[in-house]
Amino acid sequence: QVQLVQSGGEVKKPGASVKVSCKASGYTFTSYGISWVRQAPGQGLEWMGWISPYSGNTDYAQELQGRVTMTTDTTTTTASMELRSLRSDDTAVYYCARGNPGPYWYFDLWGRGTLVTVSS
């Protein structure tokens, strides 16, 4: 079954770090990029960045540069996103999404989301 299964919700204190995982199955992991998208409460979707499981190349949203790291493990077909120095406005549902490698890039498979709550 083609799917992305994300890790469970997290509660963190301001200043801490969080790592969310996304296990892919049912397709060739290295043939598709993985993006991370978040949605804060009452807000829209925000693209956070992208990683190629094939090359390890990454591209992060400028506002998250220095705080976010995206990685993949091809042996376990798992993508991970670590966000450091958490603030209250990082409270959001975090999604991983598979990027179609065709000529027109789009996200055709999504995880169900991981709620990260940042609160003192």
Added chain:
Amino acid sequence: DIQMTQSPSSLSASVGDRVTITCRASQNINIYLNWYQHKPGTAPKLLIYAASSLRSGVPSRFTGSASGTDFTLTLSSLQPEDFATYYCQQSYTTPYNFGQGTKVEMK
């Protein structure tokens, strides 16, 4: 960065209505424009890619079109399962920004 301006931010409609949502890019993005449907507590769902290509399995009442930097998502006859929030997204260049979303509510 390319900004995506979506309108309206919300609309009220009835089952059977024709609904139109627009999205304007701040610069040329060719046809690198996708539409997603998002319901609370679920993962977003791809509806249309490359401005007008309907994803396999998506009902044909959803159509997308493009004119320059203006893009339109049309639902020809709103169904009960279509009440959701819709987002456009440009995939021309990173950051792959989304529009602000359009919430389609029941009148």
